[in-house]
Amino acid sequence: MSNERFSRQSFLGPDSDQKIGRCTIGVPGLGGGGSHVIQQLAHVGFQNYVIYDGDVVEESNLNRLVGAKSIDVPAQTPKLHLAKMMILGLQPQARIKGFAGTWQDNPEPLRECQIVIGCVDSYQGRHELEVACRRYMMHYIDIGMDVHGQDPPVIGGQVILSSPGNLCMRCMGFLTDQRIAEETARYGKAGTRPQVVWPNGVLASTAVGLVIDIVTGWTRRALDHAYLVYDGNAGTLKESVTLRHLEVGACPHFLAGDVGDPVLIEL
Numbered sequence: 189m190s191n192e193r194f195s196r197q198s199f200l201g202p203d204s205d206q207k208i209g210r211c212t213i214g215v216p217g218l219g220g221g222g223s224h225v226i227q228q229l230a231h232v233g234f235q236n237y238v239i240y241d242g243d244v245v246e247e248s249n250l251n252r253l254v255g256a257k258s259i260d261v262p263a264q265t266p267k268l269h270l271a272k273m274m275i276l277g278l279q280p281q282a283r284i285k286g287f288a289g290t291w292q293d294n295p296e297p298l299r300e301c302q303i304v305i306g307c308v309d310s311y312q313g314r315h316e317l318e319v320a321c322r323r324y325m326m327h328y329i330d331i332g333m334d335v336h337g338q339d340p341p342v343i344g345g346q347v348i349l350s351s352p353g354n355l356c357m358r359c360m361g362f363l364t365d366q367r368i369a370e371e372t373a374r375y376g377k378a379g380t381r382p383q384v385v386w387p388n389g390v391l392a393s394t395a396v397g398l399v400i401d402i403v404t405g406w407t408r409r410a411l412d413h414a415y416l417v418y419d420g421n422a423g424t425l426k427e428s429v430t431l432r433h434l435e436v437g438a439c440p441h442f443l444a445g446d447v448g449d450p451v452l453i454e455l
């Protein structure tokens with residue numbers, strides 16, 4: 189790519205454009221959060237993508253789906269197509285492996301990634317992605333937002349980095365059996381969750397910032413885990429209080445040997 193394109197981000201390091209160009213990044217879920225993530229990755233210069241989404245654009249998506257236009261509703265444009273157009277419009281040479289479905293339908297291509305940004309709805313879905321990322325030694329970055337309560341409604345969200353060999357989402361107090369069980373019990377009764385564009389923008393931008401730090405190391409800090417909590421009412425993003433009080437040395441949930449393809453033993 190031309191040096192001119194990178195001239196305003198040269199502080200990332202002399203070989204940062206090559207590092208960014210070599211990295212393969214996975215984005216399962218190309219809705220509200222994922223669409224922001226894709227847009228920014230493409231601007232920054234990422235060239236290798238593994239992306240998943242089986243949905244088409246609906247009227248109710250237009251309040252937050254970056255890149256979508258009104259015409260995409262009657263045209264029933266796949267979100268996957270929007271993401272590809274976003275990437276190729278900025279990076280015509282990009283290599284995109286795109287799948288119109290969930291990553292679980294087609295998990296092998298995801299294993300090529302070094303970093304996966306999960307923009308999925310459920311705790312169970314997050315758990316499954318983290319397990320896959322640990323097994324194939326990929327960094328996992330989770331983003332999500334929620335609106336709860338009334339008078340006033342409260343917008344919350346999180347950005348979490350779970351890296352192989354370091355603290356996981358259970359260690360950091362985000363994933364718990366109770367949360368997964370409560371979600372399973374609510375299944376089918378949750379209704380449509382509120383989702384808006386600006387918290388997704390904050391969370392996606394923060395996730396992409398972590399990606400750039402992992403790939404280029406430009407901040408020169410040791411980045412082995414992160415749990416940032418977004419308060420959409422106050423407009424702040426702070427390290428999780430739970431994380432601050434943690435005294436976990438090493439992750440007991442993922443063992444060092446649990447990597448690669450599970451070995452099938454024939455009897």
Ligand SMILES: [Zn+2]
Nearest residue numbers: 356359439441
């Ligand atoms: Zn753990």
